[in-house]
Amino acid sequence: MNHWRTYHAQWEKLGPPLRPSAEVVAGIRSLVGSADGRVFLLGVTPELAGMFPELLAMDKNPAMIANLWPGDTGSKKAIAGDWLEIRQPAGSFAAIVGDGSLNNIAHTADIARLLGLVLGLLRPGGRFACRLFERPARPFTVQHLMKVAWSPAPINFHAFKWQLAMLIGAEEGASVPVARILERFEQLFPDRDGLSERTGWPRQAIDTIDIYRGSPVVYSFPNRAEFLGCIPAAAGGVEFHPCGGYDLAACCPILTFVKRPD
Ligand SMILES: C[S@@+](CC[C@H](N)C(=O)[O-])C[C@H]1O[C@@H](n2cnc3c(N)ncnc32)[C@H](O)[C@@H]1O
Structure with missing residues (x-):
């Protein structure tokens, strides 16, 4: 069985690096700036859901939504669906954020496909920010x-x-x-x-x-070169920000890029 169906029961027992630390949440918040407008969250990470007043969250696992999502409000909503099948108007998000979301995609070709969709969904000047689990250049042995x-x-x-x-x-x-x-x-x-x-x-x-x-x-678990190979050539301001001092933080930078103005 897909372990995400029961993962929510473990959620409270988990901490960094699996869940984002306060520094990571603040880091993602500050990278996307004022993000005045709708933000798209890849998943239902509650720590990130609380950061943005206007938010659409998507997770393909209804049990994660049922158990972790704080609840829809007038300006925040979670929907079940696959990020790779997302149907939202082009240029409709001020920011797109996630925590470990790209590592939940099985193949780098699909990470590249998702990042292409992300770029299309961002409005000009909109920013993507997502914490990565990045395989180090010098492998663990x-x-x-x-x-x-x-x-x-x-x-x-x-x-x-x-x-x-x-x-x-x-x-x-x-x-x-x-x-x-x-x-x-x-x-x-x-x-x-x-x-x-x-x-x-x-x-x-x-x-x-x-x-x-x-x-x-x-x-x-791509390394830096493999992640770089997934980022659309049209993305601007590609950066990998080190963030936090928690266990394994050195392998968990925040990837960010911006949709260049047309
Ligand atoms: C946001 S990610 C990472 C969360 C957390 N930082 C961690 O590592 O445990 C986890 C979520 O992504 C969801 N997910 C994985 N692949 C997905 C996809 N293609 N479309 C939508 N949701 C997906 C899973 O159901 C899961 O709830």
């Missing part, structure tokens, strides 16, 4: 993961899980099935109690990885 997991851990379990996903991305390509993350984790760390004792990660946090069992979902 098994030795690195073993070192992290062999003593009191310097990072939380979710940051560690993303390092493992990025290692798989470096070895097998940017598209990473979530079931593969679980499979590799179980091969490398069969003794969860021992892992918990050594690192200090609560068993409950470690066991959140089980949500990937049997899930057909594929994430992508």
Whole structure:
């Protein structure tokens, strides 16, 4: 089963890097500036939903909307649908924002397709800002993961899980099935109690990885060059902003670009 159907139940247990920290929310808010007008949110990330007075949020998973969306108001609305099939008038958004949204697309060709749609939906001068999970230029290695997991851990379990996903991305390509993350984790760390004792990660946090069992979902963990290859040539002001000091923040820049005036 697609793990997003039950993911909302885990949401409260998650923190950065999986959820955006206050610095990230403020960073995205300041990058899009006054964003006077309608903002499109890729997903229903509640921390971002609260930032903009006029908002359309879209998520293909109705359970995420039912459980995480704070509720429609006169000027904010969430709809179920696929970002790649979005039907909204061209140039109708002052900004388009997201948190980890591009990593939820399985293939870089579809990230490129989505960013092309994003550029079309932005009005001239409108800005895109989305936090990325970006595979580092120097890949994480098994030795690195073993070192992290062999003593009191310097990072939380979710940051560690993303390092493992990025290692798989470096070895097998940017598209990473979530079931593969679980499979590799179980091969490398069969003794969860021992892992918990050594690192200090609560068993409950470690066991959140089980949500990937049997899930057909594929994430992508592109590196900088691969992300750059997805950005439409017509986009202006392309920047990758480092943001925050939370675990794995160095791999989580905010990508931004602007729709050039016609
Ligand atoms: C916004 S992203 C990332 C949220 C959070 N930062 C994290 O990493 O857990 C997660 C959401 O994207 C949604 N999603 C993934 N691909 C989608 C697509 N093609 N169209 C619409 N929603 C999609 C999923 O259903 C999920 O609720």
